[in-house]
Amino acid sequence: MSKEKMFKIGTPQCGAFCAGCGAVLAVLLIAIGFWKTVFIFAFALIGLFIGLVEDKKGAVRRVINHSIPGETKIDNFEDMKNKEE
Numbered sequence: 001m002s003k004e005k006m007f008k009i010g011t012p013q014c015g016a017f018c019a020g021c022g023a024v025l026a027v028l029l030i031a032i033g034f035w036k037t038v039f040i041f042a043f044a045l046i047g048l049f050i051g052l053v054e055d056k057k058g059a060v061r062r063v064i065n066h067s068i069p070g071e072t073k074i075d076n077f078e079d080m081k082n083k084e085e
Contacts, residue, residue: 005013028037053059 005011006017008014025037028040049059050056
């Protein structure tokens with residue numbers, strides 16, 4: 001099975017992959033419950049973030065800056081000190 005077809009929406013390989021993921025999710029929900037499954041997926045996402053993102057500090061800074069509407073964007077500690085003065 002080629003990776004290109006497995007992740008391209010609309011191909012039979014993608015359908016089989018998504019069905020497998022859904023089956024695994026269903027088994028987890030039934031076997032261990034909703035909150036334990038959410039806990040496992042949260043830590044899997046944290047591991048994915050650690051493994052994929054090269055500039056972790058910059059990525060976290062961008063997420064925080066985009067999540068606070070109407071605030072002045074602070075890029076570093078010096079900007080924060082200058083804003084307080």
